[in-house]
Every structure is written in C-alpha cells, then in structure tokens.
Amino acid sequence: xxxxxxxxGDAGAPRAQSRTHSVPWWRSAWFDVVQFVLxxxxxxxxxxxxxxxxxxxxxxxxxxxxFYRKVDGAIIWGPLVNGLVVTLEIAAWGLVLTLxxxxxxxxxxxxxxLAGRALAVGYLEIVRNTPLLVQVSIFYFVLxxxxxxxxxxxxxxxxxxxxxxxxxxxxxxxxxxxxxxxQWEAGAAVGLSPSDNxxxxxxxxxxxxxxxxxxxxxINLIKHSAVLSFVAVFELTTEARNLIGDTFLSFEVWFVIGxxxxxxxxxxSALVAWLERRVRSRG
Amino acid sequence: xxxxxxxxxxxxxxxxxxLDFAVLTAVLSVIGYVxxxxxxxxxxxxxxxxxxxxxxxxxxxxxxxxxxxxxxxxATTVRIAVWGMILSTVAGVLLAFARTSxxxxxxxxxxxxxxxxxxxxxxxxxxxxxxxxxxxxxxxLGIDRFLAHASPGTLSVMQVLFGDVALIPNFASGVICxxxxxxxxxxxxxxxxxxxxxxxxxxAGYTIGLSRLQITxxxxxxxxxxxxxxxxxxxLITLIKDSSLVALISIQELSFLAMEIAxxxxxxxxxxxxxxxxxxxxxxxxALLMRRLERRAAAHGR
Numbered sequence: 001x002x003x004x005x006x007x008x009g010d011a012g013a014p015r016a017q018s019r020t021h022s023v024p025w026w027r028s029a030w031f032d033v034v035q036f037v038l039x040x041x042x043x044x045x046x047x048x049x050x051x052x053x054x055x056x057x058x059x060x061x062x063x064x065x066x067f068y069r070k071v072d073g074a075i076i077w078g079p080l081v082n083g084l085v086v087t088l089e090i091a092a093w094g095l096v097l098t099l100x101x102x103x104x105x106x107x108x109x110x111x112x113x114l115a116g117r118a119l120a121v122g123y124l125e126i127v128r129n130t131p132l133l134v135q136v137s138i139f140y141f142v143l144x145x146x147x148x149x150x151x152x153x154x155x156x157x158x159x160x161x162x163x164x165x166x167x168x169x170x171x172x173x174x175x176x177x178x179x180x181x182x183q184w185e186a187g188a189a190v191g192l193s194p195s196d197n198x199x200x201x202x203x204x205x206x207x208x209x210x211x212x213x214x215x216x217x218x219i220n221l222i223k224h225s226a227v228l229s230f231v232a233v234f235e236l237t238t239e240a241r242n243l244i245g246d247t248f249l250s251f252e253v254w255f256v257i258g259x260x261x262x263x264x265x266x267x268x269s270a271l272v273a274w275l276e277r278r279v280r281s282r283g
Numbered sequence: 284x285x286x287x288x289x290x291x292x293x294x295x296x297x298x299x300x301x302l303d304f305a306v307l308t309a310v311l312s313v314i315g316y317v318x319x320x321x322x323x324x325x326x327x328x329x330x331x332x333x334x335x336x337x338x339x340x341x342x343x344x345x346x347x348x349x350x351x352x353x354x355x356x357x358a359t360t361v362r363i364a365v366w367g368m369i370l371s372t373v374a375g376v377l378l379a380f381a382r383t384s385x386x387x388x389x390x391x392x393x394x395x396x397x398x399x400x401x402x403x404x405x406x407x408x409x410x411x412x413x414x415x416x417x418x419x420x421x422x423x424l425g426i427d428r429f430l431a432h433a434s435p436g437t438l439s440v441m442q443v444l445f446g447d448v449a450l451i452p453n454f455a456s457g458v459i460c461x462x463x464x465x466x467x468x469x470x471x472x473x474x475x476x477x478x479x480x481x482x483x484x485x486x487a488g489y490t491i492g493l494s495r496l497q498i499t500x501x502x503x504x505x506x507x508x509x510x511x512x513x514x515x516x517x518x519l520i521t522l523i524k525d526s527s528l529v530a531l532i533s534i535q536e537l538s539f540l541a542m543e544i545a546x547x548x549x550x551x552x553x554x555x556x557x558x559x560x561x562x563x564x565x566x567x568x569x570a571l572l573m574r575r576l577e578r579r580a581a582a583h584g585r
Contacts, residue, residue, distance in 0.1 A: 032387035039392065050419045113302035119310060129520070129566035131527035133538050134559045141551035146320055219402075226406035230531060237406050254411040258403055265402040 051251055063252055066243060083239030084260060090157055090225045090235055095218055097161025102168025102217075107198075109173060120169070127166040132227050135159055140231040156228040156235075160221060168217050175210035176202060208279055215272040219265050226261075236260065327552065334553055337544055356540035357561060359446050363458055363526045363536055366445075368519050370462035375469025380499075382474050393470065400467035405528055409460050413532040416456045426452050450535060457526075457534035465522055472514045476507035513580075516573045520566050527562070537561065 025031055051058070066078045105123060108116035127135070139159035140152060149155075179202050187197035229237040240257045244250050321327045340351040350358070382393035400408070421427070430448060433441065438448055445451050480503050488498035530539035541558040545551045 027386075029387045032391065035388050036391040036395075040395075047415070050415070054418060108302075108306070111300075111302055113300045113306060115299075115303040115306040115310075119306055125567060125570075126563065129524075129570060130559050130562045131524040131538065133527040133530060134541075134555065134562055137538075137542070137555050138559055141545065141555055145325065146317060146552075148320060148324065223404035226404040227528070229406060237404070237410075240407070241410070250414055254407060254414065257407050258411060261404050261407060262399070262402050265404075266398075269402060 056251065058252070059247075059249055060252060062247065062249065063256060066253070066256070079239040079243055080236070080256065080260070083234065083236035086153070086233070086239075087222065087225050087235040090153070090160065090228065090233075091218065091222045093157045094160040094164065094221045094225070097158065098164040098168045098217060098221065099214075101161055101165030102172050105165060105169035106172035106176060109169065110176060123162075124166050124169065127163055132163055132224055133230055135163055136227055136230055152232045153234075156225075156231065156233040160224060160228070163224065164217050164221050167220070168214065171210050171213045171217060172206075174213075175206035178209050179205045212272050212276040212279060215268060215275060219268045219272070222261070222264055222268070329553070330550065331553055333548055333550065334557055352540045352544055353537070353557070353561070355446075356535065356537035357565075359454065359534075359536040360523065360526050361565075362444075362446055363454070363461065363529070363534070364519065364523045366458045367461045367465060367522050367526065370458065371465035371469050371522070372515070374462060374466035376473050378466060378470035379473035379477060382470060383477050397467045397470055400464055401471075405464060405525065406531060408464060409528055409532055412460050412463060413456055416459055417452075420459070421452055421456060424455070426455055453534055457529040457532065457536070460532070461522065461526060461529060465518065465525070468521070469515065469518055472518065473507070473511055476511035477503060479510055480506050513573065513577050516569070516576075520569050520573075523566055523569075524562065 066080045068078050068081060069076050105120045109120040109124075111117065136156065136159050139155045139162075144150065144152070144155045183201055183205065184197065187201040192200065225235055226237040228235055229241060232238075236257060240253050244253050247253070337351050337353045339348045339354065341347070342349045378393050378396060381389035382397070384390055384393075430438075430441075430451060441451065442448055445454055447454075484502050484506070485498055488502050493501070526536060527538040529536060530542065533539065537558060541554050545554040548554065
C-alpha cells in the first residue's frame, strides 16, 4: 500500500549502464523534474481554461467559509470540518470493528472446528465477491430495519467493519502463519493452552508483521467510507455533495475534498512506508 | 494444507469440537432472531412475485419475452467491465513501462499518477472526473455527433457492443472514469511482473546484441505475461465490483437500476438481496474459474 515511495527508489531493473560520465543537460535528472513540473502546470492550465470556456465563475473566496465562520467572535464549524470529523469517526470505530471481526475470522479459519472454518470461508467469499455499494445498501435498507435500529452512521460503520474485516482477517492469518511451527510446539510443550499460546507466544511475534498491511487496511477504510455517501451518512463526501447542491461550486469543492482525502491517506501511506522499513530493519 | 496450518496438533478428523457447537449455536440464534424480527415484529410481507418480471417481461406489442431492467443492468455492468478491462489494461501497461523506464520523466509521471489514484477515494474521484469528462472530454470525442450521423447498420453493431444507443455517452463516461482508476492498479501489477524478470535476462539479451526494444518484446514480455495474468483476472473481479460505484454518477448499470426498482416498487429487501446474489454469482464463478486455471497452470509446470 505504500504509494509514496520515491520514484528514484523503485526504478526498474532495466538500468543497463551506470551513468558515470557526465550527461548533457537535456538528459540530466534536473531537466526531467523541470519538465514534470511544466507538465503539471499544463494540466492545471487546461483544467482552468476548460472551466473558463464553460463560463465557470471561480469563487475561491467562499471556500474558507465552508470550513468555519466567525459569528460574534464564536467559531462555527462549517460542513467540511463536520464531514471530516464524521469520516475520522467512521475510520476510528470502523478500525476497531475491523480488527475484532478480522481476528475472530482468522482464528475461526485456523481452528479445528469444521463449522468455524465453514462460517469464516462463507463470510469471506460473500464479502469478497459482492460490491461494497451493494453491501452498504443491504446493511442500510435491509439489516437496519430488520434489526430495528435507526442509525445510518452505525449501519455504515458496521458494514465497513464487515467489509474490511475480510481483508484484515487475511492479514492476521498471514501474520499468524508466518510464525514458525516450532513456536507452537514449544508453547504446547511448556504446557500452554491454545489461547495462552496465542496470547503469549504467537501474537507478540505476529503483530509486528501485520502492522504495515494493517495500516493499509486503515487507508482503505478511509477511502471506502466515501461509499457511505450513497446512504444518509453525513461524512465528508456527502457534505461535499450537499454543498455543491447548495452553491454549485463543483470545481472548488471537489478540488478541496480531493486534497483533504489525499492529505489523510498520503500521511498514512508515509506511515506505512516507515513501519515497513522499521519491520524490515529489525529482521 | 494441513502442513501449512499452524497449531501444535494436526487437524483432527471427525468429531465435532466445542467450537463447532459454539459456532452453530451462534449462527442458529442469529437466524432465529432475524426470523423472529421479520415474521413477528416487523410482520414483513415478503413479495417476490414482482421480481421475475424485472428479469424478463412480455412485450405487449409483439407478445415476446424481452429482457427487463435487471438483465439490462447486468448487461451494462458486464459491458462496462469488459470495455473497462480493455482500456485499463492498455493504459496500465503503458504506465508500467513509464514506471520502469530508464529516464526520470516517465518514472515521475507514472509515480505521480499511481500515487494520486491509489490515495484518493474512488467516490470523490468519480464525481470529480465525471464532471470533467462529461463536460470537457465528451464534446472533444464527438460521440454525440458520430451517433447522429451513423447508419442503422452501425447503430445495431454499437447496440451490441455498448448497449442502448441513447445512453452511449453516459456509458462511455462511466467506462472512462473506471478505466482511469483501474489503470493505476493494473500498472502496479504489470510493473511487478516486469521487475520480477531477473537482470540476467536483460544482460543475456544485450550479450547477443538485441536492442532494448527487442529485449522487451522477445524476452521480458513473454515471461512477464505469464506472471501477470492471474492477478489481472483478480482485477477483473474488482472491476465488476467497482463498476457498481458508477451508479453514484447515474450510469444505468445493475446497482443503479436496482435502486430505481427498489424505490418504485418499495421492495428494498427483495431487490437488494436479488442484486447482491447476481453480483455474487458472477464474481464467485469468475473466482472459481480463476482458481481452476491457476491450479491447472501450476500442474503443467507453467
């Protein structure tokens, strides 16, 4: 999931000769960077020209008001801040649920119990082979009235928990499987019960291996929380859509929302890259 | 399977464990509770009778069976997946070459694109690009003009390839949006395939005097393709699932039409359960097919 690795770092294998002699200026790395910046500028210019050609009126000055407003000295948070808070809330609670569901599923899949394994595999196949949008709809339109609670936010959080839980369970299973078999036998030899064996021997070794992909699951949780805008959950994307409905500032609002999500996910991606490096350097 | 399984004991054959009973009890009690809620508390009147009519209906004029909304939506979803797969594979391979290039500029472009797509949530991306594509790109492509001047023969071919002619611009925007997104993921798969070719292969190519292009075409690609095909099939399943997201930008595929039916019939339970099943059948059968092909390929020693 680490998508912020530097482009120099992951240069392809096919680098035939090392560049020891001096290169002409048009082949130097600096010139490439300059061209890249120019290219980005060109794309921005085209987008701006295109909007202009449609007769779009830029109103960037209204954007800060979407974050907060000062009324009589008191700060009133705008829709974008409220949406961001809900998105973070979904991500936080969603992560807790994801970890619980993932751990239970992984343990069931690795258990001796036939029914446990069947339940885990059935759950995994259902979640993996249906779209998240359909799952959200089923949680919102079917399970919510069925179980008799009326809370779209929690229907969404539970749905995301079940969705990401499938992926988390694979991460956890991979981590547990990566602990060599001798560790289990050693634990059993000194008389630990299976649950104590998990607690004191296996999980302490497995967790560091699971951490980087788990951070990837958290990033996906934030990314997928936007799907909840399909139902009545007032997270960042829903707030943005409502804002555009009210103000018609599509370009400004989507641009700002995009940057907000990118800030969230890229900083988490950087964290993943750092975690991965740390786990690897520890051996 | 048994060998890789952790745990101090080998898996016991036969004989239910305590966990078996716990799991069965939990599952049965959930089913029981749901049944109780549906039948006794909500007193929900299940009505599946209208659902088959949304698969096929009888045309009142010709008195023949014709596909109705659910089948039409499914066809659109499959068309989106097929065209999206073609477009995004082409774009993804180009991006992968850019990312493994010796020059910095293509590497930077590929890195920025893949990083951007993988870090932005699909839904805001779709909204943002749908807005751009439908207002800016579509007039440039000139699909509307082309359709207005197309002969009936062309139109019927287009109908088979892209679905309802009147909805082609709508369909095309959805496909382009999804392909732009999927291309970044495919690029990473193809890049991994290219980078998995050991350096010695390149050196061997240089030694016998091949140019870089020849090495790529005759040595690297044939080997990379074998490694790339299995994850690409997985990506097709992802594409079918993600195609449901374009319902949010009003592309008339399965999820969108399901929503319409659910609202107009006020049959949310039945419609969403059926829709979920339809997606599941398609994706799961693809997944099973993929596993079988992989096993066969492994048995043949690649």
